[in-house]
Amino acid sequence: MAQVTMRVWRGDASGGDFETFTIEQNDGEVVLDVIHRIQATEAPDLACRWNCKAGKCGSCSAEINGKPRLMCMTRLDTLPAGPVTVTPMKTFPIIRDLVTDVSFNYVQAAKVPAFMPPPMPEGGYRMFQEDVARGQEFRKCIECFMCQDVCHVIRDHEDNKTHYAGPRFFIRYAELEMHPLDQNDRRDLIREDMGLGYCNITKCCTEVCPEHIKITDNAIIPLKERIVDAHYDPVAWLGRKIRRKPKTSAADAAVQPAP
Amino acid sequence: MSEPYEHHEYDVLIIGAGGAGLRAAIEAKQRGLSVGIVSKSLLGKAHTVMAEGGIAAAMGNVHSEDNWMVHFRDTMRGGKYLNNYRMAELHAKEAPDRVWELEQWGALFDRTKDGKILQRDFGGHRYARLAHVGDRTGLELIRTLQQKVVSMGADVFMECKVLQLVHDAEGRIAGCVGYWRATGEFITFQAKTVILATGGIGKSWKFTSNSWESTGDGHAMALWAGANLIDMECVQFHPTGMVWPLSVRGLLVTESVRGDGGVLRNSLGERFMFNYIPEMFRAETADSEEEGDKWYDDHNAGRRPPELLPRDEVARAINSEVKAGRGSPHGGVFLDIASRRTPEFIRRRLPSMYHQFMELAGVDITREAMEIGPTCHYMMGGVQVNADSQETVVPGLFAAGEVGGGMHGANRLGGNSLSDLVVFGRRAGIGAAEYIASGQAATTFNQSEVDAAIDAALAPLSRESGENPYDIQHDLQEMMQANVGIIRNAEELAEATKKLDEFTERVKNISVKGTRVYNPGWNLATDLPAMITVCKSVTLGATLRKESRGGHTREDFPNPSPEFGKINLAQSSDGGTWDSPINVVESPILILPDDLKALLEETK
Numbered sequence: 001m002a003q004v005t006m007r008v009w010r011g012d013a014s015g016g017d018f019e020t021f022t023i024e025q026n027d028g029e030v031v032l033d034v035i036h037r038i039q040a041t042e043a044p045d046l047a048c049r050w051n052c053k054a055g056k057c058g059s060c061s062a063e064i065n066g067k068p069r070l071m072c073m074t075r076l077d078t079l080p081a082g083p084v085t086v087t088p089m090k091t092f093p094i095i096r097d098l099v100t101d102v103s104f105n106y107v108q109a110a111k112v113p114a115f116m117p118p119p120m121p122e123g124g125y126r127m128f129q130e131d132v133a134r135g136q137e138f139r140k141c142i143e144c145f146m147c148q149d150v151c152h153v154i155r156d157h158e159d160n161k162t163h164y165a166g167p168r169f170f171i172r173y174a175e176l177e178m179h180p181l182d183q184n185d186r187r188d189l190i191r192e193d194m195g196l197g198y199c200n201i202t203k204c205c206t207e208v209c210p211e212h213i214k215i216t217d218n219a220i221i222p223l224k225e226r227i228v229d230a231h232y233d234p235v236a237w238l239g240r241k242i243r244r245k246p247k248t249s250a251a252d253a254a255v256q257p258a259p
Numbered sequence: 260m261s262e263p264y265e266h267h268e269y270d271v272l273i274i275g276a277g278g279a280g281l282r283a284a285i286e287a288k289q290r291g292l293s294v295g296i297v298s299k300s301l302l303g304k305a306h307t308v309m310a311e312g313g314i315a316a317a318m319g320n321v322h323s324e325d326n327w328m329v330h331f332r333d334t335m336r337g338g339k340y341l342n343n344y345r346m347a348e349l350h351a352k353e354a355p356d357r358v359w360e361l362e363q364w365g366a367l368f369d370r371t372k373d374g375k376i377l378q379r380d381f382g383g384h385r386y387a388r389l390a391h392v393g394d395r396t397g398l399e400l401i402r403t404l405q406q407k408v409v410s411m412g413a414d415v416f417m418e419c420k421v422l423q424l425v426h427d428a429e430g431r432i433a434g435c436v437g438y439w440r441a442t443g444e445f446i447t448f449q450a451k452t453v454i455l456a457t458g459g460i461g462k463s464w465k466f467t468s469n470s471w472e473s474t475g476d477g478h479a480m481a482l483w484a485g486a487n488l489i490d491m492e493c494v495q496f497h498p499t500g501m502v503w504p505l506s507v508r509g510l511l512v513t514e515s516v517r518g519d520g521g522v523l524r525n526s527l528g529e530r531f532m533f534n535y536i537p538e539m540f541r542a543e544t545a546d547s548e549e550e551g552d553k554w555y556d557d558h559n560a561g562r563r564p565p566e567l568l569p570r571d572e573v574a575r576a577i578n579s580e581v582k583a584g585r586g587s588p589h590g591g592v593f594l595d596i597a598s599r600r601t602p603e604f605i606r607r608r609l610p611s612m613y614h615q616f617m618e619l620a621g622v623d624i625t626r627e628a629m630e631i632g633p634t635c636h637y638m639m640g641g642v643q644v645n646a647d648s649q650e651t652v653v654p655g656l657f658a659a660g661e662v663g664g665g666m667h668g669a670n671r672l673g674g675n676s677l678s679d680l681v682v683f684g685r686r687a688g689i690g691a692a693e694y695i696a697s698g699q700a701a702t703t704f705n706q707s708e709v710d711a712a713i714d715a716a717l718a719p720l721s722r723e724s725g726e727n728p729y730d731i732q733h734d735l736q737e738m739m740q741a742n743v744g745i746i747r748n749a750e751e752l753a754e755a756t757k758k759l760d761e762f763t764e765r766v767k768n769i770s771v772k773g774t775r776v777y778n779p780g781w782n783l784a785t786d787l788p789a790m791i792t793v794c795k796s797v798t799l800g801a802t803l804r805k806e807s808r809g810g811h812t813r814e815d816f817p818n819p820s821p822e823f824g825k826i827n828l829a830q831s832s833d834g835g836t837w838d839s840p841i842n843v844v845e846s847p848i849l850i851l852p853d854d855l856k857a858l859l860e861e862t863k
Contacts, residue, residue: 012827027504028506028619028620030506030619040727041729044779045780047776049473051304053470054511054615055614056308057470058304059300059301059304096777099441102301109406110412112406117363123375127367140398143304160271255390
């Protein structure tokens with residue numbers, strides 16, 4: 001029987017260390033299978049999140065050999081030979097072992113101004129496939145939060161979490177902005193409070209997305225363009241002047257047109 | 260129990276944050292009630308995300324001939340007439356409005372050429388009826404409802420496990436007790452109404468499409484609290500689960516593969532479903548490959564192919580082919596869409612299936628056939644409710660979605676689950692509001708029930724030695740798979756009954772290592788009493804229903820019996836604890852009014 005050596009980070013907010021398990025591995029197994037085998041045998045209290053085990057729910061995110069991956073979709077036979085290292089997502093506070101406190105994302109979700117359509121006509125809205133397809137790409141998001149985990153704006157700067165929504169929510173805002181029926185204008189909010197300008201389009205989020213959503217190219221860059229257009233449009237500028245005092249922030253300074 | 264714990268009070272407490280729970284929450288919030296939602300997982304991870312193919316609603320966007328009456332008929336026939344007709348009627352009538360409502364809350368369904376919501380074909384539905392988003396419709400549903408709930412500001416208690424319901428002094432429901440998974444600290448909820456929306460039970464079988472959460476908590480808690488469970492023998496084995504690699508055996512392969520043109524073949528390359536067309540569906544099923552193939556392009560040019568018979572028929576046929584030695588190398592049969600549709604079509608219509616097979620099995624479904632076999636998927640049986648209000652016999656207790664019983668009869672049609680969630684989730688929210696308005700709600704809270712539940716939950720942590728909960732779960736899954744699977748007989752059911760008594764004793768001797776802080780071993784120990792209760796209930800129902808009907812197949816009673824077709828088996832707890840005996844009575848099914856009966860008799 002084949003065996004695999006797993007180095008699994010164990011601990012809590014006060015600290016921790018790697019624990020090594022050498023455990024049976026069967027054909028075709030994914031990392032989550034051997035984590036489950038460790039739970040069922042050597043360490044029943046090993047904490048990890050999971051639900052669907054099919055790459056659809058986004059619960060089992062972790063860093064495998066240093067890279068954010070879904071444990072349920074990472075086949076062991078695709079990893080280099082040698083020990084497999086599994087650590088919790090770095091950007092979020094540890095609860096225990098591989099489980100992190102992802103409440104940051106739920107706080108951000110609560111800040112999103114709701115979808116606002118016109119009243120529905122008899123027999124339902126009419127929308128065309130090419131118009132809904134843009135939003136559908138973003139609605140594939142399974143909320144694994146790996147794009148948030150890998151985004152260095154918050155990964156390396158904890159203090160940015162108060163004024164930066166992160167890639168997961170930029171695709172949510174992009175989806176709403178591009179929704180054929182939505183009538184809510186969130187552009188000022190995105191620029192001023194959600195910190196879109198901090199993103200300097202390094203595409204780390206796109207690289208880790210298990211749904212292959214083109215987060216940077218299809219959501220963040222178009223969103224930046226829309227906001228820049230709105231911000232520097234003289235009529236919009238005048239309107240803003242009358243409504244409220246203009247803000248100067250690091251976010252403004254970082255807003256830049258797409259390459 | 261002296262340890263202090265959190266206590267919260269709500270008008271409506273909802274247990275479960277899948278489609279039914281979230282839809283109930285929206286309704287109750289819209290009616291001005293205070294709402295708490297308790298979820299074992301994070302918000303948005305509920306098993307609803309696993310639904311792939313679509314949500315059934317007779318909107319008539321693709322076939323204008325479709326209407327609620329045809330949907331009602333299809334649902335009742337699919338359920339082999341064991342359904343609560345009133346639920347099937349309400350469901351068929353209200354599903355279109357619930358789908359349009361989702362669109363008003365931001366859902367983006369696939370479109371027809373003229374901009375309406377596109378609908379796809381599915382097993383047992385006469386017309387293309389499933390509104391969908393590729394093959395990730397459940398995700399769209401959960402995300403839409405989740406975003407709506409968040410925008411309304413309901414309180415969501417995430418990763419919080421409910422152990423038991425709590426009554427008042429008069430026996431009405433008054434709330435529940437549970438614990439936070441992250442800390443292991445206990446928490447109580449006092450509420451005027453409790454809506455169970457806890458989903459299914461499939462985790463007690465070895466090969467299942469269900470996640471760790473589907474341990475039947477709501478079914479069990481309702482039984483313990485005094486409610487009745489019906490049709491518990493009716494467990495759906497979905498015909499198409501993955502069979503290889505072993506680690507993903509049971510993982511769902513959407514029925515949309517067949518709806519979009521995929522066919523089933525045995526190891527001889529035969530489309531064997533033509534040999535398994537039951538009399539009941541013969542008049543509406545194609546009898547040649549040529550006729551079936553024409554139907555995909557034009558539903559008037561031929562009858563539907565037998566691959567799109569209801570799930571119970573297809574699952575049994577696959578089982579028979581494998582038993583006859585005509586299976587695939589890993590013990591399933593072949594599901595082939597590669598030879599029938601272009602790679603572009605397959606990738607566009609079935610993106611997550613493409614991804615799932617490519618990543619997990621190394622199979623390119625645009626080039627090769629998939630190997631599939633039946634997997635434990637859905638619980639038709641559940642808490643007996645009033646069809647209009649979803650109220651149980653216990654005042655203040657409601658149930659909606661998979662935990663509820665009656666809607667699907669002996670077999671559920673694909674696509675009728677997502678619509679069930681939103682139709683009856685909404686109705687449960689209305690039912691709860693009306694119950695509260697009537698002024699009958701509980702005002703006291705039985706503390707001794709709380710104390711007993713906490714003591715029971717802590718017991719495994721205090722035992723110095725005993726059994727590993729994972730060993731018990733593993734053995735339970737093996738046992739249920741072997742003895743209470745897709746085909747049953749008296750001997751195996753008797754074996755299961757005996758074994759379940761042994762499992763009861765084993766659960767009383769669980770010992771858990773570690774602390775209460777995010778400890779999956781302890782969490783499993785607290786799930787096992789519900790799993791045992793539900794397995795006993797399924798086994799009991801299966802033993803007593805001496806016929807074959809829908810999801811319940813008895814080798815020793817291979818045909819439906821007219822007598823059993825008139826009754827549901829209603830189970831109740833004799834003692835109210837997880838190890839109490841279960842009583843069974845024959846509960847006559849509701850008699851259809853003549854106008855609805857006429858719809859069933861139409862053969863057109």
